[in-house]
Amino acid sequence: MMYAQFASVYDELMLDIPYPAYVDLVDIALHGLSGKKILDVACGTGILSVLLAERGADVTGIDLSEEMLAVAVSRANERFPSLKFSQQAMQRLDVSGRYDAAVIPIDSLNYLENELEVTQTFISIHDVLLPGGLLLFDVHSTFKTDELFMESPFTYVSDNISYIWETEEGEEPHSVQSELAFFVREEDGRYSRFDEVHYQRTFPIMKYVELLEQTGFTVERIFADWSDEAPELESERIFFQVRK
Incomplete structure (x- = not known):
């Protein structure tokens, strides 16, 4: 990450x-x-x-x-x-x-x-x-990893930042892999993109x-x-x- x-x-x-x-x-x-x-x-x-x-x-x-x-x-x-x-x-x-x-x-x-x-x-x-x-x-909670995260994609939009967040079930029980694409507004008004991959696991x-x-x-x-x-x-x- x-x-x-x-x-x-x-x-x-x-x-x-x-x-x-x-x-x-x-x-x-x-x-x-x-x-x-x-x-x-x-x-x-x-x-x-x-x-x-x-x-x-x-x-x-x-x-x-x-x-x-x-x-x-x-x-x-x-x-x-x-x-x-x-x-x-x-x-x-x-x-x-x-x-x-x-x-x-x-x-x-x-x-x-x-x-x-x-x-x-x-x-x-x-x-x-x-x-x-x-x-x-x-x-x-395991409910969040097993149920709520599986309801993706999630989106967020503000004046300066937007993202698309997609999740999939991880290899281990109660784990999730998230892929996020961020779009950040620069000073000239154009947007730059960067991507993140996050892995989380609970018990x-x-x-x-x-x-x-x-x-x-x-x-x-x-x-x-x-x-x-x-x-x-x-x-x-x-x-x-x-x-x-």
């Missing part, structure tokens, strides 16, 4: 994501954010990192994409130059110190291709958390619970779709709040 051009349109594509609600979830779970050390895993362009910093958290963001991190650094430098960002994989964290919490937001965990990589990620995060430390993450809820417990986490609660309600058959986004 090439991120150089995707990073330039990412923020607009994420406009419907209620990032402040994610901040509230972490704030409530930690009984306040001021002074807390938080690891933002797969931080992308730093939207959540900056919002957490606004609430007084000491944030470190990591992401695999150099281009995404460049946008994150630019965003943070305006107000929070002390924010730290590092290019690395979530399965093999290399960070200093211990953290009060880690977040893996907006289905980023679903970019891992197999159970082993998910387990490695849980282990690497468990290792850098303080005792009692929080891990909060969300994933696609049933109880498989995540099994892997978390094997890693040493205690599951505090599981909820769905930005609400405090338990997941249902047609829930789309599943949240896990767990402790070391």
Whole structure:
């Protein structure tokens, strides 16, 4: 997956994501954010990192994409130059110190291709958390990968960006391959095109619970779709709040 051009349109594509609600979830779970050390895993362009910093958290963001991190650094430098960002994989964290919490937001965990990589990620995060430390993450439900994604093609049109998004079932259970064609308006009014291929895979809820417990986490609660309600058959986004 090439991120150089995707990073330039990412923020607009994420406009419907209620990032402040994610901040509230972490704030409530930690009984306040001021002074807390938080690891933002797969931080992308730093939207959540900056919002957490606004609430007084000491944030470190990591992401695999150099281009995404460049946008994150630019965003943070305006107000929070002390924010730290590092290019690395979530399965093999290399960070200093211990953290009060880690977040893996907006289905980023679903970019891992197999159970082993998910387990490695849980282990690497468990290792850098303080005792009692929080891990909060969300994933696609199996209903979303198996049913909703199969309703493609999807389209998006704005003043500056348009895309056509086609999906097909992946080779593994509950996986999906997405092919996106982006059309971006240039300053002279012409449109340039670039293409992206994204592969995502999720697992049933109880498989995540099994892997978390094997890693040493205690599951505090599981909820769905930005609400405090338990997941249902047609829930789309599943949240896990767990402790070391």
